[in-house]
Every structure is written in structure tokens, then in C-alpha cells.
Amino acid sequence: MSKPISPSSPALSSSSSSPSSLSSQFSLSSPSSASSLAASAAPSAGEFAVRVSNVTFAYPGSEQPVLREASLAIRKGSFAAIAGGNGCGKSTLCKLFNGLIPHYYSGEFSGSVEVCGRPAEGRGVAELSRQVGYVYQDFDNQLVRPTVLDEAVFAPLNYGLPEYRAMGQRALELCGISHLHDRYVWELSGGQKHLLALAGALALEPDVLVVDEPVSQLDPRHARQAYEVLRRLNRQHGITIIVIEHHTEFIADYCEEVCLMEQGRVLWQLPAAEALNRLADLDRLGIQPPEVTQAAAKLSELLGKPSAASSYPVTADDAEAYFGAILRRRAAETGSPGKEAGGGASAGEAPPSNPSPAIEFRRTELSYRTVRKEKREVLRGLDLALNEGERIALVGNNGAGKSSLLKLIAGIARPTGGDVRVLGEDAKGLSVERISARIAYVFQNPEDMFIEDTVYKEVAYCLKRRRYPQAEETAERMLRAFRLEPLRDRDARLLSGGQQRRVSLAIGAAIRPEIILLDEPTANLDLATREELIGTLKELEAHVRTVVIATHDMQLVRQWATRVVVLNEGVVAGDGAPADVFADADLIRRAGLAPTQIMDLSARLGLKPACASPAELAGRIYGMLAHGKENDSHAARPQLV
Amino acid sequence: MQLVRNWFSRISLERIQLELMNTAYGSGHASLSRLDPRCLLLWYLFFAIVPWFLSSFVVLAGLFLLTAATTVLSRVTPFVIVVLCLGLIGQVGWLFVLSLFFGGDVGSALPLLKLTLKLSVVSLASITVFSGMDPEKISDGLLALGLPASISFSLSYGYRILPVLFEEFRNVLLSYRLRGQSPERPGFLYWRMAAYYLKLLTMAFFPLMLATAKRSRTTVEALETRGFSYGMRNPASKKLKLSHLRVAARDIAFLSGTAAYVALLFWIG
Numbered sequence: 060m061s062k063p064i065s066p067s068s069p070a071l072s073s074s075s076s077s078p079s080s081l082s083s084q085f086s087l088s089s090p091s092s093a094s095s096l097a098a099s100a101a102p103s104a105g106e107f108a109v110r111v112s113n114v115t116f117a118y119p120g121s122e123q124p125v126l127r128e129a130s131l132a133i134r135k136g137s138f139a140a141i142a143g144g145n146g147c148g149k150s151t152l153c154k155l156f157n158g159l160i161p162h163y164y165s166g167e168f169s170g171s172v173e174v175c176g177r178p179a180e181g182r183g184v185a186e187l188s189r190q191v192g193y194v195y196q197d198f199d200n201q202l203v204r205p206t207v208l209d210e211a212v213f214a215p216l217n218y219g220l221p222e223y224r225a226m227g228q229r230a231l232e233l234c235g236i237s238h239l240h241d242r243y244v245w246e247l248s249g250g251q252k253h254l255l256a257l258a259g260a261l262a263l264e265p266d267v268l269v270v271d272e273p274v275s276q277l278d279p280r281h282a283r284q285a286y287e288v289l290r291r292l293n294r295q296h297g298i299t300i301i302v303i304e305h306h307t308e309f310i311a312d313y314c315e316e317v318c319l320m321e322q323g324r325v326l327w328q329l330p331a332a333e334a335l336n337r338l339a340d341l342d343r344l345g346i347q348p349p350e351v352t353q354a355a356a357k358l359s360e361l362l363g364k365p366s367a368a369s370s371y372p373v374t375a376d377d378a379e380a381y382f383g384a385i386l387r388r389r390a391a392e393t394g395s396p397g398k399e400a401g402g403g404a405s406a407g408e409a410p411p412s413n414p415s416p417a418i419e420f421r422r423t424e425l426s427y428r429t430v431r432k433e434k435r436e437v438l439r440g441l442d443l444a445l446n447e448g449e450r451i452a453l454v455g456n457n458g459a460g461k462s463s464l465l466k467l468i469a470g471i472a473r474p475t476g477g478d479v480r481v482l483g484e485d486a487k488g489l490s491v492e493r494i495s496a497r498i499a500y501v502f503q504n505p506e507d508m509f510i511e512d513t514v515y516k517e518v519a520y521c522l523k524r525r526r527y528p529q530a531e532e533t534a535e536r537m538l539r540a541f542r543l544e545p546l547r548d549r550d551a552r553l554l555s556g557g558q559q560r561r562v563s564l565a566i567g568a569a570i571r572p573e574i575i576l577l578d579e580p581t582a583n584l585d586l587a588t589r590e591e592l593i594g595t596l597k598e599l600e601a602h603v604r605t606v607v608i609a610t611h612d613m614q615l616v617r618q619w620a621t622r623v624v625v626l627n628e629g630v631v632a633g634d635g636a637p638a639d640v641f642a643d644a645d646l647i648r649r650a651g652l653a654p655t656q657i658m659d660l661s662a663r664l665g666l667k668p669a670c671a672s673p674a675e676l677a678g679r680i681y682g683m684l685a686h687g688k689e690n691d692s693h694a695a696r697p698q699l700v
Numbered sequence: 701m702q703l704v705r706n707w708f709s710r711i712s713l714e715r716i717q718l719e720l721m722n723t724a725y726g727s728g729h730a731s732l733s734r735l736d737p738r739c740l741l742l743w744y745l746f747f748a749i750v751p752w753f754l755s756s757f758v759v760l761a762g763l764f765l766l767t768a769a770t771t772v773l774s775r776v777t778p779f780v781i782v783v784l785c786l787g788l789i790g791q792v793g794w795l796f797v798l799s800l801f802f803g804g805d806v807g808s809a810l811p812l813l814k815l816t817l818k819l820s821v822v823s824l825a826s827i828t829v830f831s832g833m834d835p836e837k838i839s840d841g842l843l844a845l846g847l848p849a850s851i852s853f854s855l856s857y858g859y860r861i862l863p864v865l866f867e868e869f870r871n872v873l874l875s876y877r878l879r880g881q882s883p884e885r886p887g888f889l890y891w892r893m894a895a896y897y898l899k900l901l902t903m904a905f906f907p908l909m910l911a912t913a914k915r916s917r918t919t920v921e922a923l924e925t926r927g928f929s930y931g932m933r934n935p936a937s938k939k940l941k942l943s944h945l946r947v948a949a950r951d952i953a954f955l956s957g958t959a960a961y962v963a964l965l966f967w968i969g
Contacts, residue, residue, distance in 0.1 A: 193922075200916070205834075205856065244860065245863040471874060509875075566879070
């Protein structure tokens with residue numbers, strides 16, 4: 060381990076200036092405001108929660124450094140986001156803060172790190188961890204104790220702190236889960252587990268809390284809940300929060316500053332609103348700016364005045380004011396914008412008069428027994444018919460029964476009451492193996508599907524097992540269709556999230572099923588991969604006629620689905636074309652759906668039906684500006700885009 | 701045939717998991733769970749070792765009665781008892797068949813019965829301890845008796861991870877079924893189906909191990925950041941962890957009662 064440590068005073072001057080100098084080097088505009096942050100944060104070492112100066116690090120056994128001269132300074136009490144594409148070194152950077160690097164991973168290390176004003180050198184993981192809490196992306200694996208309270212007191216107990224019990228209870232209270240203190244960890248929902256992982260890290264009363272991608276494993280509602288907790292910790296308790304995040308809408312709503320990383324370097328560190336306006340940088344790294352920012356950028360492009368030093372809105376509130384002002388400027392010459400109703404029929408491509416639906420639920424009920432021997436009802440007398448050729452999105456909050464519905468179709472679960480008919484047969488009498496020859500089920504977590512040691516074998520497994528003719532050719536074709544050829548000999552478990560998702564889709568599509576069921580296909584994907592997935596879904600249509608997706612991702616629903624089925628408390632609460640369903644604000648609220656920023660903004664601006672994409676919103680506002688009022692041609696146009 | 705099918709549908713992985721978790725953690729209401737874990741472990745040590753060196757029927761039968769009583773007190777789930785009986789009958793039954801084959805007669809059943817008794821005493825004592833106390837208490841007890849912290853932690857973590865492993869195992873198994881081919885005909889007494897499922901169960905272990913290896917990376921790192929290895933070297937932490945253990949009057953009563961009973965047995969036998 061080589062650690063040329065720079066003495067602390069020169070490091071101070073170099074690091075405090077480095078974000079601004081880097082930003083002026085790379086960015087196209089407004090270097091002055093970039094340096095203002097650094098200047099305001101410059102004075103004394105004691106004011107920094109963490110400061111990293113010129114750190115270069117390579118994992119043991121690896122030639123390529125993950126961090127290359129990374130420099131960063133985060134003020135005490137800040138709420139900072141570290142963003143960047145996949146594999147740019149975000150997590151590695153954060154592991155410097157609690158000493159996991161270089162103490163636990165002893166690779167090639169150079170540079171210096173300061174935590175809470177003191178050099179990290181010579182302080183081990185155990186010591187630094189008292190000041191820096193860490194919550195992992197796969198937080199489930201971080202929970203090591205059986206009950207909630209045990210988990211919360213685990214760290215203080217390890218440090219031998221006599222008041223451990225009070226510390227754990229306080230941490231649970233801070234996270235709002237003290238009522239769960241005697242529950243077993245495996246009884247908790249995903250959102251509750253995440254809060255518990257937070258509490259476990261908070262129990263030591265750290266000054267800094269690092270949270271790795273809180274949104275990726277949680278549904279939108281729980282993600283927002285987690286962020287609300289983080290905001291409270293930050294504002295009321297003065298804890299410095301550092302999140303690794305690429306969901307820019309959360310960054311816009313919650314974070315004060317953003318550090319953008321590219322290939323192991325910190326490209327710049329800017330206040331959030333300004334950072335999210337660096338559209339060129341974000342675009343290059345595959346990070347999608349907030350939808351409202353995209354819409355604003357699009358609009359000024361349409362209006363023919365794209366500004367270089369842009370200051371587009373980043374939150375829905377800002378956007379409401381921004382677009383409102385633009386519209387008001389024209390309001391003198393126009394009446395109120397036309398509020399045409401309906402328009403949902405455009406999306407309904409499905410043949411409505413299908414005599415026998417592909418899948419049919421008749422008064423279907425499903426209930427489970429829990430560890431405490433209680434009966435839990437998931438579906439309560441559900442009636443639903445899904446037709447061939449539809450792109451169906453199942454939406455609803457956690458526990459509404461989305462996954463259960465898919466499992467019933469796949470024959471994995473059996474109804475406890477009522478009927479399920481798939482492709483004209485009663486599902487009760489069919490084994491999983493029989494059903495799966497015609498209906499493919501793709502798991503929420505692709506890793507659970509992997510049973511072979513190479514991608515090619517994964518895709519070919521079912522074809523060979525079931526003795527399909529030309530199994531090898533089909534497998535090859537699937538690898539080509541899903542762009543997996545370069546990865547064919549890799550172990551699927553070691554691929555990135557997006558690659559794994561593609562493998563799982565290829566596995567599902569390989570047997571040419573009549574129906575494919577996808578459980579949360581966009582969960583856990585970064586946004587570039589997500590865009591790619593939507594392309595892949597369209598590709599899937601060449602192979603499969605009916606696709607059913609259970610999802611929380613309203614953007615996906617708007618962009619892809621022809622029919623939306625809203626589940627709430629085990630019954631169908633809404634069913635129709637996306638535009639119709641999303642127009643029903645009451646339904647959205649009742650079913651606990653999280654509308655996209657653009658849908659939210661459309662509602663605030665009084666645009667009906669709600670827009671599906673930033674481009675559509677920009678187009679419609681442009682139309683309103685150009686023609687004085689919104690007319691039908693503009694409302695319809697974006698659906699062709 | 702329908703009977704066999706019903707049996708198959710009874711034995712689901714969910715059910716096994718539910719029963720196991722209930723056995724391990726559902727003991728809060730058992731009267732034995734109020735005893736000090738150290739005492740119960742010492743008690744167990746005696747019943748796990750001594751029966752092997754005994755040959756008196758009376759003593760063994762007496763010990764059997766005692767452990768059977770404590771097993772009832774530990775509120776064990778019927779599932780575990782069924783497994784135990786199957787195990788005992790299977791183990792000793794085939795020995796008896798083998799002895800008949802080599803020219804033995806009913807007389808050879810007697811020493812086998814003795815073996816069965818010894819096995820039963822030890823098994824019932826184990827069930828008493830592992831069902832009557834939750835893994836946390838056992839793990840504290842082991843730590844207090846001087847075992848390394850890593851061992852006692854592994855025990856409690858093993859239980860914590862059990863539901864996760866089951867979940868994962870179910871998924872892998874399902875993955876095999878969703879992409880595999882079950883036998884066309886079930887065969888006599890469903891033997892083809894049984895063979896198919898057994899094969900799947902075996903094959904599913906390999907992906908399970910890989911997935912577990914992957915998830916343990918985070919766990920090990922997280923343990924480090926939460927001061928686990930620091931705590932292992934820190935005597936204050938151990939003292940704090942065990943500070944809730946107290947030997948109370950009922951522990952003394954339990955141990956001395958057992959001692960008196962065993963002494964009586966030896967005196968008779």
C-alpha cells in the first residue's frame with residue numbers, strides 16, 4: 060500500500076479550488092457560479108464533512124484505477140448527491156469516507172482523505188465508521204440480526220457503548236419505525252428494511268451518512284419516504300447526507316449540491332439547480348435530466364432561442380412558475396387554453412370484440428399464511444380479462460397484488476377461490492411446466508433466473524431441455540436480437556444490471572411464448588439502460604404478441620402501454636387507456652401511484668389529457684403560444700412521435 | 701394415487717420454512733425460554749454425552765421420560781417430532797433388517813432398542829434446547845461459556861439468513877421448473893415425479909451457492925463498517941452483550957431438580 064500523503068495545508072488550498080477549476084475546464088458555461096460554491100465552502104478545514112484530494116485508487120489485482128485524481132469537498136451539513144454513469148467509481152469514492160478504502164480493500168492508493176476535519180490516514184474502518192454511516196444499495200444484505208431492535212443496537216453494542224439501547228431506540232425513532240421494534244427482519248417490507256438499514260447506520264450518531272442509490276430498490280413512494288427521512292436528518296439534526304443517485308428528479312427535490320463523476324474523476328461540483336442544467340454533460344454520461352428541465356429545454360429549442368447559460372427549472376414547482384410565466388406572457392391575446400376532454404381512444408389499439416380473452420380472471424381470490432399464522436388476503440374476488448395483442452401495464456402500490464396476479468397467470472400460485480383461465484384452459488389443472496411452454500414469466504430480479512454459468516447456456520437451457528427444433532439457431536438469434544453476442548461466454552450473474560435484464564428478456568422470449576409476463580422490468584436500472592429497455596420491449600413484440608408488465612414506473616406506462624390496469628387492495632380499481640387512467644386524479648391518489656413530473660406539471664398547468672413526455676409538453680405549449688390556443692392537432696401529434 | 705398427490709402438495713418449501721422459523725423463534729412463550737441459556741446449555745451437555753456411556757435400561761428409560769417431558773415444555777412443533785420419528789425408525793429399522801439378514805432374530809432387537817433409547821434421549825434433549833430457546837439466547841449462552849464471538853455470531857446470523865436462503869432457493873427451483881420439462885407420465889406411485897423433483901433440488905444448490913457468495917460481499921463489508929470485528933476484540937462489548945444474563949432461583953431449581961432425578965435413577969438402576 061503506497062500512500063504519499065500530502066501535508067494538510069497545501070491540500071486544503073488545492074482541493075477547495077479544484078472543483079471550480081475542473082468545472083471551468085470541462086463545462087461550457089458559467090464558470091463563475093461554479094466557483095462560488097467552492098469559495099463559500101473554502102475557509103477552514105473544520106467545516107468540511109469530507110474532503111478528498113487527488114485520490115487515485117485501483118482495486119487489488121486490477122490494472123485500471125477506479126479513481127483517478129479524484130478531488131471533492133463536501134461542507135458539513137450539506138445534502139449532496141454524487142452522480143455519474145455506471146461504473147464511474149461513485150461507490151468506490153464513497154468507500155473512502157469510512158476507510159473501507161484503503162484499509163479493507165488495500166489496493167494501489169495515493170492522495171489524501173479528510174473526514175470531519177481530521178486526516179483519515181491511520182484511522183481504521185472501525186474508528187471512521189463512528190463518524191460515517193453507510194447504507195448499501197443492496198441493503199437487505201446489510202441486515203444481520205433477527206429483530207428490528209437487535210439490528211438497531213448492533214453497532215453501538217459492538218463498540219461497547221453502555222447506552223446502546225437508548226441509541227438504537229433513538230435511531231429507530233428518527234427513521235419512524237420504532238413501532239416495529241419487536242418484529243423480525245424477514246417480516247418487513249422492502250421500504251421498512253431500507254429504513255431499518257438507515258437506523259442501523261444512525262445508531263452510532265454519525266456526522267455523515269452515505270446512502271448508496273436509495274431509489275433503485277424501492278418503489279417510488281417508499282423512495283420518497285426515505286428521502287423525507289434523510290431531509291429531516293439533514294435539516295433538524297445537522298447530519299451531512301451524501302447520496303449516490305442518478306434519479307435527477309430526486310436530486311432536484313432534495314439535494315443542495317451535485318458532484319458529477321466521469322471515469323474516476325470528479326468532473327464538477329455545483330449547486331443542484333445549476334448542475335441539472337448542465338444538459339450536455341448529463342446527456343453524455345447517460346443521466347436523464349428532470350423531465351421538466353427537458354421540457355423547458357425542448358420548448359426553448361422550438362422557440363428558437365436555446366440559451367447556452369441555461370437556467371431551466373428543475374423541480375415541478377419551479378416549472379409551474381416558469382411555464383406559467385411563459386403562458387401568461389401570451390395570455391393577453393388569448394383566452395384560457397382549451398381544455399378538451401377525453402382523447403383516450405387514440406391509444407386503444409386492442410381489438411375490443413375479442414370473443415375469448417387470452418387470460419381471464421373470474422372472482423379470483425388469493426390468500427397466504429404468514430409466519431404468525433395469520434391469513435393475508437392478496438386478491439379479493441378479482442374480475443379481469445386480458446386480450447391478445449395488448450400491451451398491458453399492471454400498476455398499483457406495494458401489496459396491491461400485481462406480482463400475485465402474474466404468478467397466478469404463470470401457474471406459480473394457485474387461486475384460493477374463483478377461476479383463472481389462461482389461453483382457454485383452467486390454470487388450476489396445469490403444472491408450471493405446462494403453462495410455461497406458452498407463457499413466459501420474467502422475474503423481478505434477473506439474478507434469480509440464472510441457473511447456468513454462461514449467457515449462451517442460460518438462453519439455450521429451455522430450448523434444449525424441451526427439445527425445440529433448431530434450438531441452437533434460435534438461441535443464436537436471441538443473442539443477436541438482444542445484443543448479447545459479446546457477452547455470450549460470461550457468467551450472467553457478474554454482468555451489470557442492464558445486461559442482466561437483457562439476458563432475462565432473452566430467456567423469456569427464446570421459447571416464443573404467446574404471452575410474456577414481466578415483473579418490474581425497469582427496477583434497478585440506470586436511466587440510459589432504461590431507455591434501452593424500452594427499445595428492447597418494442598423488439599420483443601416481433602416475438603411475442605401479448606405483453607403484461609407489473610410496474611411502478613409511470614414513465615414506462617406512458618411511453619409503452621396500450622392498456623393500464625390499476626390494482627388496489629386486491630381488486631381492479633381502474634382499467635383503460637393510459638390517458639384516461641391518468642386523467643383520473645382521484646384514482647391515482649387512491650391507488651397510491653406516483654405520477655411523473657410531466658403528468659404532475661400537466662395537471663398544474665391545466666393541460667388535459669396529461670402529457671406523456673417532455674417533448675409532448677413542450678410541443679403543446681409551443682402550439683398554445685403559436686396558435687393562441689391548444690388545438691386537437693397538437694394534442695394528437697406527440698402520440699405519433 | 702390421490703393420497704400420494706395430496707402428500708406431495710402438503711410438503712411445500714414454504715411450509716418447511718414456516719415450521720423451521722416457528723421452531724427456532726416461536727419459543728418466546730415456552731416456559732423453558734425463561735431459563736438462563738448457560739444453565740440450559742450445561743444441562744444439554746450432560747444429556748448429549750452421558751447416555752452414550754450408559755447401559756442400564758432403567759436409567760435410560762428414566763432419562764427418556766425426563767427429556768420427553770422437557771420437549772413438551774419447549775412447545776415444539778409437530779413437524780419436528782414427525783421428522784425425528786422418521787429418522788429414528790429409519791436409522792434403527794434398517795439395522796434390525798440387516799441383523800435379521802445376517803441370522804439375527806427378535807433377540808437382536810433388544811440391543812437395538814437400547815440404541816434407539818440413547819438416540820432418543822440425545823435428540824429430545826437437542827430439541828428441548830434448540831426449540832425452547834431462540835437462537836439469540838443460545839448464541840449468548842455460547843459466548844458466555846467462552847466460545848469465540850465469531851462462532852456465536854455465526855449461529856444467530858445463520859438463522860437470520862435462513863429465510864433469505866429459502867426465498868432464493870425457491871426462486872432457483874422455480875426457474876428450473878419454468879424452463880424445464882417435467883415427466884410426461886407420473887409413473888407408478890409418482891416415482892418419476894419424485895425423481896424429477898429430487899434432481900431439481902440437487903441441481904438448485906449450485907446456483908444458490910453462487911448467489912449467496914455474491915450477497916455475502918456486502919454483508920462482510922457492512923459488518924466491518926458496523927464495528928463487528930472491533931467488537932470481537934473488545935472485552936467491553938462482550939461484557940455489555942452478556943450483561944442481561946442472570947442466574948436466577950428457577951435456574952438453580954431446574955438444575956438441582958434434574959440432578960436429584962438423575963441421581964435417583966442411578967440409585968435405582
